[in-house]
Amino acid sequence: MTAHTIIETHDITKIYGMGDAEVAALRGVSVQIRSGEFVAIMGPSGSGKSTLMHILGCLSQPTAGEYILDGEDISHLDVAQLASVRNRKIGFIFQSYNLLARTSALRNVTLPLLYNHDRPLSMQEGDEKGRLLLERVGLGERTHHQPHELSGGQQQRVAIARALVNDPVMVIADEPTGNLDSRSGQEIMNILHELHEQGVTIVMVTHDPAIAKHTQRTIHLIDGLVAEVIQNGRHHEQEQTEAAHETV
Amino acid sequence: MKPSEALRIAIEAILKNKVRSFLTMLGIIIGVAAVIIMIAISAGTEATISDQITSLGSNLVFVQSTMMRGGPGQAASSGLVYDDAAAIQDGVDGVKSVVVEQQSSENVKVGDTLLEDVDILGTTIGFPSVRDMELAEGRYFTEQENQDKKKVAILGSTVATELFGTQSPIGQYITVGNTKLAVIGVFKEKGTVGNTDFDSRVYLPIKVVFQKFTFNPFARFMGDSIRMIYVEVDPQADQAQVITQVQLLLAKRHDVTMDSLDFTLTTQQDIISTQESTTSAFRSLLAWVAGVSLIVGGIGIMNIMLVSVTERTREIGIRQSVGATPADIQMQFLTEALVLSIVGGLLGMLVGVGGAYLFGALSDMRTVIQPASILLAFGSAAVVGAFFGYYPASRAAQLDPIEALRYE
Numbered sequence: 001m002t003a004h005t006i007i008e009t010h011d012i013t014k015i016y017g018m019g020d021a022e023v024a025a026l027r028g029v030s031v032q033i034r035s036g037e038f039v040a041i042m043g044p045s046g047s048g049k050s051t052l053m054h055i056l057g058c059l060s061q062p063t064a065g066e067y068i069l070d071g072e073d074i075s076h077l078d079v080a081q082l083a084s085v086r087n088r089k090i091g092f093i094f095q096s097y098n099l100l101a102r103t104s105a106l107r108n109v110t111l112p113l114l115y116n117h118d119r120p121l122s123m124q125e126g127d128e129k130g131r132l133l134l135e136r137v138g139l140g141e142r143t144h145h146q147p148h149e150l151s152g153g154q155q156q157r158v159a160i161a162r163a164l165v166n167d168p169v170m171v172i173a174d175e176p177t178g179n180l181d182s183r184s185g186q187e188i189m190n191i192l193h194e195l196h197e198q199g200v201t202i203v204m205v206t207h208d209p210a211i212a213k214h215t216q217r218t219i220h221l222i223d224g225l226v227a228e229v230i231q232n233g234r235h236h237e238q239e240q241t242e243a244a245h246e247t248v
Numbered sequence: 249m250k251p252s253e254a255l256r257i258a259i260e261a262i263l264k265n266k267v268r269s270f271l272t273m274l275g276i277i278i279g280v281a282a283v284i285i286m287i288a289i290s291a292g293t294e295a296t297i298s299d300q301i302t303s304l305g306s307n308l309v310f311v312q313s314t315m316m317r318g319g320p321g322q323a324a325s326s327g328l329v330y331d332d333a334a335a336i337q338d339g340v341d342g343v344k345s346v347v348v349e350q351q352s353s354e355n356v357k358v359g360d361t362l363l364e365d366v367d368i369l370g371t372t373i374g375f376p377s378v379r380d381m382e383l384a385e386g387r388y389f390t391e392q393e394n395q396d397k398k399k400v401a402i403l404g405s406t407v408a409t410e411l412f413g414t415q416s417p418i419g420q421y422i423t424v425g426n427t428k429l430a431v432i433g434v435f436k437e438k439g440t441v442g443n444t445d446f447d448s449r450v451y452l453p454i455k456v457v458f459q460k461f462t463f464n465p466f467a468r469f470m471g472d473s474i475r476m477i478y479v480e481v482d483p484q485a486d487q488a489q490v491i492t493q494v495q496l497l498l499a500k501r502h503d504v505t506m507d508s509l510d511f512t513l514t515t516q517q518d519i520i521s522t523q524e525s526t527t528s529a530f531r532s533l534l535a536w537v538a539g540v541s542l543i544v545g546g547i548g549i550m551n552i553m554l555v556s557v558t559e560r561t562r563e564i565g566i567r568q569s570v571g572a573t574p575a576d577i578q579m580q581f582l583t584e585a586l587v588l589s590i591v592g593g594l595l596g597m598l599v600g601v602g603g604a605y606l607f608g609a610l611s612d613m614r615t616v617i618q619p620a621s622i623l624l625a626f627g628s629a630a631v632v633g634a635f636f637g638y639y640p641a642s643r644a645a646q647l648d649p650i651e652a653l654r655y656e
Contacts, residue, residue: 101563
C-alpha cells in the first residue's frame with residue numbers, strides 16, 4: 001500500500017483579534033499526515049490544538065500558511081466551498097457527540113447526505129447506507145432511537161457512523177472519549193481501531209496520554225508550535241518511521 | 249439541499265415545537281382572518297345600501313334645495329318652494345308623480361312619555377309609494393286632509409313603540425311641539441336608508457308642518473320652503489330629458505341661470521355611485537387596518553424565528569460541521585418561516601371565512617365574502633413570511649461554525 005499524503009500544512013499561523021489585542025494561537029505549524037494513519041494531537045489547553053483541529057477540519061481558515069487537503073489547496077476557499085470540503089472529505093466526531101436532538105439515529109447518520117450536492121443518493125439509498133453504518137458500529141437495532149434514548153457511548157457510535165456516511169478521506173475526532181466512562185471509552189477506541197485497520201485516516205485531538213498511546217504517533221503542540229512528534233510504536237512501525245522523517 | 253428536503257426539515261422543526269409554532273402562526277391567522285372579515289363586512293354594507301337604494305325604484309329623481317329660504321333681504325331666489333312641485337307636475341312631460349318633503353325637529357309627548365328632537369316629516373300623499381313604505385295599521389292621510397291642514401300623524405314603527413309600547417296608537421293623541429295631533433296610522437318597519445332612520449320619524453301632512461313648525465310670515469309672497477321634491481319619472485320617458493326640463497323650469501321660476509342653480513338634481517344612479525365611493529373608501533380603510541395586523545403578525549414570525557435561531561445555534565453548528573453551506577442554512581430557516589406563514593394563512597382563511605359567515609348570521613350586519621380578499625390575504629401572508637423570515641434566516645446562515653458548536 002503506497003500511502004499518499006492526506007494532510008499537508010506549511011507554516012500555518014492563526015491570529016485572533018486585531019492590533020494590541022492580537023493573540024497568536026498557531027505560530028507556524030507544518031504537519032503531514034498520510035492516508036491510513038492514526039494520529040493524535042496533544043497539548044495543554046491554550047497550546048493551539050483546538051485551533052489546529054478547526055483548521056484541519058476546514059471549520060476555519062489559517063491567517064497565513066498553506067493547507068493542502070487530499071491534494072486540494074484549501075487556504076483560499078470561501079465559506080461555502082469550505083462547507084462543501086467538510087461535507088465530502090471530513091467526518092467529525094466531537095466530545096459532546098453533537099447529535100441533533102429529537103432526531104432518530106438514522107436521520108442523524110444520514111444528515112451529511114442532505115448537504116452532499118455532488119452525488120445525491122436517493123432517500124432509500126441513503127437510508128440503506130445509514131443502516132449499514134449503524135450496524136457497523138453495533139447499533140443496527142437502534143436506528144429509530146433518539147439521542148436521549150441512547151447512552152453516551154451509543155450516541156458517540158451514532159456520531160461515528162455519521163462521520164463515515166459520505167466516505168470521507170479523514171475522520172477528525174475531538175476528545176471522542178472525553179465525556180464517557182472508561183468502558184464506553186474503550187468501546188469507542190476499539191471502533192476507531194477497527195476503522196483504522198480498515199484504512200480510514202484518523203486525526204484525534206486529546207489531552208489524555210493514555211488515549212493518545214492508542215495512535216501511531218502523537219504530535220505535541222505547545223504555545224502554537226509543534227514541540228515534538230512521538231512514535232507510539234503500536235502499529236505499522238515502517239510507516240511511522242517514514243512519516244516521522246517527513247514531519248517537522 | 250433539495251427543496252423537498254428543506255420542506256421536510258421545516259415541517260419536522262415546526263412539529264417539534266407545536267405550541268410555539270401555533271403561537272407564531274396566530275399573528276398571521278388573525279391578520280388573514282381580519283382582512284377577510286373586514287372586507288366581507290364592508291362589502292356586505294355596500295350591498296345592503298345599494299339594495300335599499302335600488303328598492304326605491306330606479307326612476308326617481310331627487311330635487312334638493314341648496315339653501316333654505318329665509319326672510320326678506322335675501323336674494324330673490326333661494327331654494328325650492330312648495331309651488332315648484334305643482335309646477336313640475338303640470339309643466340314637465342314624462343312625470344308620473346311628484347312628492348314633497350319638509351322637515352322639522354320637535355319634542356313629542358304622550359302623557360308622561362317625552363321623546364326629544366324627533367324628526368317631523370311633512371309630506372304629501374304620494375310619499376308611501378315613492379319611498380316604498382307600507383302601513384302596519386291605520387291609514388295614510390288624504391289630499392283633502394293635507395289641504396285642510398288636519399292635525400293628523402302617521403308614526404314610524406320605533407316612535408310608535410316608544411310612545412305606546414304594545415298598545416295600538418290609532419285614535420290616540422300625541423303632542424308635537426305645542427300641537428296636538430291624532431294618530432291615524434303606523435308604518436311597518438323600514439330601517440335605515442343612507443343616514444335616515446325611517447322608523448324614528450313622525451309623518452304629517454306637509455301643510456300642517458308649514459303652519460305649525462316651519463312657519464314663515466313671508467310665505468304668502470315667497471312660498472313655503474321645502475327640503476326636497478321627489479320626481480317619479482314615467483318609465484317610458486327619457487329620464488335625461490325630464491331632468492333637463494325640470495332644471496329649465498325651476499331656473500326660470502327661481503330666476504337663476506343654469507350655472508347658478510339653487511337646487512341639485514340627483515338620480516338613483518348618482519346616489520348609488522356616491523355610496524359606492526364612500527363605502528369603497530371605508531372598505532380600503534378596513535383593509536389597511538387589517539393589513540397592519542398582518543404586518544404585526546409578520547413581525548411576530550420574525551421575532552420567534554430570531555429566538556429560534558439563537559436557541560438552535562448548536563443545531564446550526566452541527567449542520568455546518570457536516571457540510572451545510574450558508575445557502576443551505578438560509579434555505580432551511582426561510583422555508584420554515586414560509587411554511588409557518590402559509591399554514592397560518594390557510595388557517596386564517598378558514599377562520600376568516602367562518603368568522604365572516606358567523607358574523608353575518610349572528611349580527612344584523614350583512615357580510616359578503618369576497619374571493620379576491622381571500623387570495624389577497626393569503627398572498628400577503630406568504631409575502632410577509634418571506635419578508636420577515638429573510639432576516640433571521642440570514643442571521644442563521646452567517647453564524648460561525650466553531651462558535652455555533654460551542655454554544656450551550
